[in-house]
Amino acid sequence: MIELTHHDLHRLLEHTGMPADSLVTLYSNTELNDDIDDDGWIRLSYGKRKMGLRKKRDGTCMFLSPQLQCVAYEARPIACRLFPIDVILGDDNEIIDLELSDVVVEKFVKCKHFYGKTGSHSRLLNSASQSRDETDSYWKRLIQWNKLPEKGRKRDFLDFIQFKTGKSRNRKIRTN
DSSP states (O other): OBBBOOHHHHHHHHHHHEEEEEEEEEOOHHHOOOTSSSOOOOOOOEEEEEEEBBHHHHHHHBTTTTSOOBBTTOOOOHHHHTTTTEEEEEEEEEEEEEEEEEHHTTSSSSOTTTOOOOOOHHOOOOOOOHHHHHHHHHHHHHHHHHSSOOOOOOOHHHHTTTTOOOOOOSOOOOOO
């Protein structure tokens, strides 16, 4: 799953013109095989979920073209911008480490940005800082949502983080 923040969602919405609820899937802990007690869960009326990018029926990214190119490259989520690196944040929200993603280490994915290629250290640090800032901003909104006495549904959460769930008038791109 590619976790999304409201910043990622904003970039994708602006780029694609698609409504927010068609870009997002709210994944349960059983779908993710994740610890329900970890941070980052959205508390909804029907249980805890994490917000991620919707996938195609075959499990691939909704923005992966038949030519295996990202059709939303300019607006891709921060996790995709950093891949194959995971940013590790400390309790004070400082970047404490950059790790190679488990999916690359375990060789589930061959990453063209890792094998034999080098990247700009400053560009990586800038992306890591952007990831930290966007994640922090999203988590602040998530904490506010989770403190509400009544929990809503997916559309209520998207409205809370200030995304319309209806049709958008922005330009459209093909995702199939």
